[in-house]
Amino acid sequence: MRRLLYLLPVAVFGILALFFLRGLxxxxxxxxxxxxxxxxxxxxxxxxxxxxxxxxxATADLKGRVSLVNIYGSWCIACVxxxxxxxxxxxxxxxxxxxxDWRDDPVEGAKWLKKHGDPYDRVGIDPAPGRTAIDFxxxxxxxxxxxxxxxxxxxxxIGPVTPEAWEKTLLPIIKELNK
Amino acid sequence: MKRLALAxxxxxxxxxxxxxxxxxxxxxxxxxxxxxxxKELRCLVCQNESIEDSNADLARDLRIIVRERIAKGESTDxxxxxxxxxxxxxxxxxxxxxxxTLVLWLGPFALLVVAVGAAFVFFRRRxxxxxxxxxxxxxxEKRRLDALLKDEDRS
Numbered sequence: 521m522r523r524l525l526y527l528l529p530v531a532v533f534g535i536l537a538l539f540f541l542r543g544l545x546x547x548x549x550x551x552x553x554x555x556x557x558x559x560x561x562x563x564x565x566x567x568x569x570x571x572x573x574x575x576x577x578a579t580a581d582l583k584g585r586v587s588l589v590n591i592y593g594s595w596c597i598a599c600v601x602x603x604x605x606x607x608x609x610x611x612x613x614x615x616x617x618x619x620x621d622w623r624d625d626p627v628e629g630a631k632w633l634k635k636h637g638d639p640y641d642r643v644g645i646d647p648a649p650g651r652t653a654i655d656f657x658x659x660x661x662x663x664x665x666x667x668x669x670x671x672x673x674x675x676x677x678i679g680p681v682t683p684e685a686w687e688k689t690l691l692p693i694i695k696e697l698n699k
Numbered sequence: 700m701k702r703l704a705l706a707x708x709x710x711x712x713x714x715x716x717x718x719x720x721x722x723x724x725x726x727x728x729x730x731x732x733x734x735x736x737x738k739e740l741r742c743l744v745c746q747n748e749s750i751e752d753s754n755a756d757l758a759r760d761l762r763i764i765v766r767e768r769i770a771k772g773e774s775t776d777x778x779x780x781x782x783x784x785x786x787x788x789x790x791x792x793x794x795x796x797x798x799x800t801l802v803l804w805l806g807p808f809a810l811l812v813v814a815v816g817a818a819f820v821f822f823r824r825r826x827x828x829x830x831x832x833x834x835x836x837x838x839x840e841k842r843r844l845d846a847l848l849k850d851e852d853r854s
Contacts (some may be wrong), residue, residue, distance in 0.1 A: 548746060551743065551786070551787070552787065552789075553787075554783075554784070554785070554786065554787040555785070623756060623760075648756070648759075648760060649759070649760035649761075649763045649764055650757075650760050651764070654757075654760060654761065654764065654785055655785060656785075657785040657786050657787075658757075659743040659744065659757065659786075660743075660744060660757070
């Protein structure tokens, strides 16, 4: 019994080490979203002038089909990084992507899409103070939400959609939701 | 003259304001309410600053929305709930006391209790120096002691 007591510090160290080890692999930028499994927030975003459509993006647009909602801005550097991959996803036709041009000058937002390509089905603008983005619990751009057929948010991806994230995480969820 | 200039300069220096003056509510009572609440809300970008302290755009947006809601007559708790509904408890710099945070709140006290308990047991078990009375030397022991001491004197 006494011997076991001497092992106590080792055990305490072990437990602490486990916590620290877990902490090492966590990304503090990835704050778990409270909106998962909740309906898409009420929104009725105006269209992006200069894009050549006047549809905008409203809550009702996200019903009936599994879709992606991508938060972007012409000011956002990581968005440039993910954009070519969004173009590729659009080409596959697996899932429609809708864009929210967040906290942006609409002129710049449209120019940016002309320059880098336009992977979006619908685009809505959400100028400062970005009420819709806040309703989505957005912490930065880019962020991508998977919305199911019923208009329920099923997943939130923080940061650029990389080929790896697409193959390993997003695509399997979309496939599952499409069943 | 120098003193006067200094006094004037000090008088002109307004206290540093966290929020951009253009964001502030006209009613000082409501503004104070909004500021107090803002200090409890974490900036989602810088993470260790409150939205009142942060320069991030998102923090500015949240400051504006908090003020809008306060101005509309919402209570502090209602506005807090609005933000928590979107960002979760994480946004509160002062985490709430509930199931998931039990270890966070009670952990240190539990450790303290364990430590005090361990110390108590440790000190009770260790025999005190004066605790057991020493039996007086027997006649035989006395004789040997004397012999030893004599030996010591000689050498």
